[in-house]
Amino acid sequence: MLQLDPQAASSLTSQIVQQLSAKIERGLLAEGSRLPSVRGLAEACAVSPFTVAEAYNRLVAGGWIAAQRARGYFVSRRPLAAAPQVARAPVDEAWLLRRVYEDTQLELQAGGGWLPHDWLYEDGLRTALRNLAKAPGELLTRYGHPQGLPALRQHLQWQLALRGIEAPAERIVLTQGASQGLDLVLRLLVKPGDTVLVDSPGYSNLISALLGHGARVLGVARTPQGPDVAQLAQLAQQHRPVAFFTNSALHNPTGTSTSAHTAHQLLKLADQYDFQVVEDDPFAELQLGHAVSLAALDGLQRVSYLGSYSKSISPALRVGYLVGNEALVARASRLKMAAGLTSSEIMEAATLAMLTDGHHRSHLDRLRERLQEAQARVCRRLGELGWRVFHQPQGGLFLWAEAPTAVDASNLTERAAAAGIALAPGRFYLPEPQPCRHFRFNAAWADHSRLYGWLAAQGH
Known part of the structure; x- marks a missing residue:
């Protein structure tokens, strides 16, 4: 029935999966037809029953066959492929x-x-994942801490201190990338109908999220030194926003960074007109030399700070963080748990391993x-x-x-x-x-x- 090659690069299990799925795809094995028993196919192919059992398990997982208790394995019904769509998608905001x-x-x-x-940092990620595979089973199977892996938060406390941001581990919440952090702080600070200020141009995903949340979004023009503080003052006086969302370092999309003078003026306006500042800073690690941080200047009173490891290590990690005052962090932790429980402790452990491996x-x-x-x-x-x-x-x-x-x-x-x-x-x-x-x-x-x-x- 099958032609297996013990000397081939692919395993015997993979060869069985490939050949049986190909026969099903070409119609050589009809829908509903019964496959040989595990022992029967193992004897016919001169392989171990364990090899066949593993191949059948993979075929079941792939939807090629179905297992029926006490009856055996049967070829599944395969849905017809949808006809290709020839219409071109419009170039729009989506x-x-x-x-x-x-x-x-x-x-x-x-x-x-x-x-x-x-x-x-692909090599570092591979090494970290290999080492994690040897970790105790509890790390690989449990839910994490509501605020994220304590050891990574403690390391972050030290990293943030190097940027002038004094944030104890208890005031850090690890998130599924900076995107989840933005979503949490957006929902905590902004109610539908509230006026919010953003950089213009600014982060497209944030603008879409704010509009989808029902906020009134107004843009503050971006200059080479950061937000246009004269326009910011005018908009704040006229519209009384609840928050201003901004990138300080290596702004998306202009690449500009906020100067110290602009940062001080911005924080004075936030105090004068009583609005919160959300400093989205996922590019901080890419900055050459010292970067001005609103969170460092403010002491995390009015400023909430967001970061991520997606830009410097790998976006596949989905590890970010939110830092803020004590009340905001407590609410963010509860909202994070209500929306999706804990973040991935495995990915957080991998991130910590890379940050401390000596090569990062x-x-x-x-x-x-x-x-x-x-x-x-x-x-x-x-x-x-x-x-x-x-x-x-x-x-x-x-x-x-x-x-x-x-x-x-x-x-x-x-x-x-x-x-x-x-x-x-x-x-x-x-x-x-x-x-x-x-x-x-x-x-x-x-x-x-x-x-x-x-x-x-x-x-x-």
Whole structure:
């Protein structure tokens, strides 16, 4: 029935799975037909019954066959494949979330929000996961602490102190990436109908989440020194917002960082007009030199601080953190448990292992240098092609550039997608709909001859 090769690279179990699933796929084994018993197939193929049992278990898990108690194994009914959809999805606000994560044809993520895999700490992650596989079973099977792994929070306390942020471990909540932290603080601080201020341009996912929550979202123009404090004062006086959400370091999408002078003015306005500040800081580890932190200046009174390891280690970890005053952290812990119980202690343990393995620091040093060099090249090449860079970052992922006058942003984005290139049009990052010829570029991906050549061929 089956032709197995003990010398093949794939295991005997895998060969049985592959050959039986292929026969089912081609219709050689009809729906509802009974398969040989485990012992019968083992004897026919001269393999162990354990090998066949494992293969059958995998086929059941894959939906190829079904196990019927006391009767045996039967070929499952397979649903017909859906006809391919030929209609093209529109380039709208959902495009960035949908296509860059789902469309495998978009190989060059020139506007993406993450680093290429070979820029991340892949070796450290592999080592950490291998070592975790040897850990006691309790670590691999239990729910974690409501606030997250205590040892990682204690390490974070030390890391944050190096940034000037005094936060005891009890005032840190680990989250499923910074995204969950943003969702928690959004729901704690903002009620439907409240006015909220954001950077403009700003983080597109945050803007969508706020609008979906029913908030009134107003943009504060971004300058090379951070938020435009004159406009912030005007909006705060006129609309009395409950909160201002901002990136301080290596802002998404402009790559700018808030200056010390701007930070002090911002905090004075928050005190004057009684609004909270949410400092979303997932790029802090990528900053070259000292970065100004609103949380450090404020002492975590009005400022809630968010961070993540997705940008520097791996987005697959989904490990982030929320830091705030005692009352906010207590409420965030309860809300986190109510919404989804604890975060993944396994991933938190892996993160701690990487942060303390002795090599993470050198990884960060190399990563910062690579990003600084890539930023310089991308800014120069885009300038040569007629694009105007808003601000040349000294590191980090992003830069904000305006296309030449004749360019239609939506049309350029669609044509790029057809060529396997993901661009990120600027209107995705604006809280108020308006024409925009700016694009967000990710320096790690955009520093590529394929992108430069394609833009040149478009006349840009």
